[in-house]
Amino acid sequence: MTVLSQVFEHIDQNKDAHIKSLSDAVAIPSVSAWVTHRGHSLKCAQFFSDRLQALGFSTELRSPPIQHKVEGQIVELPPVILARSANEDPSKKTLLIYGHIDVQPAEKSDGWNTEPFDLTERDGKLFGRGATDDKGPVLAWTNAIEAFQKVGNNPVNARFILEGMEESGSVGLEELLNDMKAKKDSFLQGIDYCVISDSYWLGDTRPCIAYGLRGAIYFLIEIECANQDLHSGCCGSLVHEAMSDLVWMLSQLTDVQGEILVPGIMEKVRALSKEEAATYQGIDFDIPKRRTEMGAPMFIHEKDPARTLQGIWRYPCLSIHGIEGAFSEKGFKTVIPGKAVGKFSIRTVPDMTSEDTQKKVLDYLNDLWKKRGSPNRAVFSSPDAGNWYYADPNSPNYMAARRAMQTVYNVAPNLIREGGSIPITLVLSECTGKDVCLLPIGCSNDGAHSQNEKINVDNYVMGAKVMAAYMQELSDIKP
Template identity: 50%
Template sequence: MAPQLDGYFAEVDKLSTHFINRLAKAVAIPSVSSDAARRPDVVRMGEFLAAELRALGASVEMRPLGKQPDKPELDLPPVVLARYGSDKSKRTILVYGHYDVQPAEKSDGWATEPFDLTVGDDGRMFGRGSTDDKGPVLGWLNAIEAHQRAGVDFPVNLLMCFEGMEEYGSEGLDELIEKEGKGYFADADAVCISDNYWLGTEKPCLTYGLRGCNYYSVEISGPGADLHSGVFGGTAQEPMTDLVRVLGSLVDTDGRILIPGIDEQVAPVTAEEEGLYEGISFTMDTLYESLGATTTIHDDKKRTLMARWRFPSLSVHGVEGAFSAPGAKTVIPAKVIGKFSIRTVPDMEIERTNEAVYKYVKEVFAKLGSKNTLKVYPQHTGKWWVASPNHWNFRAAGKAVERVWGVKPDMTREGGSIPVTLTFEQATGKNVLLLPMGSSTDGAHSINEKLDKRNYIEGIKLLGAYLHYVAEEAQE
């Protein structure tokens, strides 16, 4: 039978001003992880969370992660590990979020003070971290508080893992998760991460897949130092001449990857999958709007979504070592490093993809007949992730969406990667669900980041309802 959630929902509505004030307090702490000068604020934000959690009766541990590798004088902010409830008759759900934020300055073009949560008449709540990821993180705390105040039994044991370095590469986190998989997280029955976004602005979604990312450098060098193109132009073989030819051979304008051995690894589209895309709440107009242009590869929704979710893509990001400033400089760069990455999908293998890239790049370069020197190597690689959307974890979330929003959620994948997802899956061996709170127009890393009040308050209801359906699913 469906859980009795009315009392909880009513309490969330009653506490909405209190919850928005809690978000305002969090946004006011400028916990910018990439800025060494802001590190005390990041730590203060972790302590704020810990204090709020303790006040709600959770047990909290602040886990140090040691020094920051690229700035050894700097302590990494602690991971906040917390547990609320330890009833062995209940399911245990492990949730993840992050309490650090992207940089923000009013002068970047913000319409409001970025660290002063500003709620407009239309319900848009502007502030750095509002949607990424302080709103969702506080969502779990708010859900606990609303249960307590409504006198509704909390349906599960909740394990929480909130980090403070997500916007700067989650330094140190993987090791902690791997270690605690059979430790602090040992009794987790499933994992829920709320750190992504709806596909559009109107329809909630559950996310069950992410592409991986292999990032490559192609380094071509020749002369001992940068040269003057007047003196040496015409006499030296120029590394940049070779590099643009190599980079130009990787992918065409319509995104077709020209490296043999990539497409063959991609899992074929199944008949079941074919039918999946039409129902999804997404239009090309949404894409045009977020793109700020109509320069898309495909003109239809289905092929566009497949290209984003289930096919690999290759992007050329730039060149290190060449002239990159405005103006004119007549330099022949001595060493140039082209950067490109491949977004990977099932069933691509990292090693096999690497080998295909190395082989092809070397072949293209060999054909140039150049005396310059080529190196090709990965900067980082990361596997794709696909979960089973039929798992009880997803079923519970689906029912919660229907109860709160009155619609079945879209089942989506994402083109980007959230590496911690795979880490949690591998460390716990449990199903991982991505359950977003914000919408596609929230502008997570941009100026004027916002979270709609509706998404925040209904999102708090959603997180609570999800836990109730988890408990119910577990009893079935």
């Protein structure tokens, strides 16, 4: 029996223990957006630090070198876990694994069928906030490393960067990494490969490896018509209502087919080559199944799977996320908001730049406001931006991941790009000088960020095997 076969056997035999570890992790409500409950973030960091120390890692809980302010108040940032094998072997390759241990907010009243912080197994699925995003994948890495230690030695030196603010924009992590790079911190030295497991398959049957991510730029439209909320019976028709202005402004951002109406927004988008167009033809993507899972009546490019995939991977999109200041509860409240704030974002792609995109959008908003002719006070801003990422799927790092998927699933993985963003990916690549392999283990229907988030038991177990096979493949790469 080969070492890898023994590793796989160990992972299978310890499935229940690994599920228990995930249950313990999910039970910690490490919601980074809940700034008044940072104690949970600290507890979660200690949980994962303890897990790594039990595997022989030396760990450090390092605070980001910035102050984090929320509504004018300085709020403590969760520490970043830096972990490395206590006795690194200089003859082995070194793999840097990034993950995050914070989660999105969740309440049973949001529409969950189970308690979100109580991992529940049903029909081969593990339901709980963080099960797939990203506590499950992080623990799968530790499960793979544990298995190697039980049957032999880990084929690579492993290092971890685990943060607690990814779901809130990775506040402080970029500054920490750049500070470490500037100081030539030994933790970032000698890294051969980088990997992130914080994305998903295209469907739920065939494994995937992602080689690209879209960026994300956020925008705010703030309109104020009064210094307080008003009664519509007393003040209706007296003022130019902020909400009416805002709804009109938001309606001018896209057309019914989802095309962005900002002039020149497509100018820097990389042209679709014949070679790239051909790669979309062999990808497994079941439009009716995916649409049914989402409960959507129709996709924009319903009859063209290739164009549908291009739409979520290689073209920009604009999405409106919400309105602050509006009455959103059930029932009626005859209020005129004194101030209304609209929130939207644009997902960017190669070769768009944040600076160019921000300028074009803000110029367009100012032109729209002049056209509207309202006397109200308006402010347009872009408070945050993260860049896109694109890698060579034929690099040694990616080829190792592809062979690992083939070994575990006995089928070549689909090569895909992700429509979402992991802003720290590009920073990791720049700080280490290496490409970053995006190695997902979860399915498209896992419901990350949504109610009833889950990871399939099979994906959790097989994912650890893929990670083990990937580390073995990396060790076999010749200089």
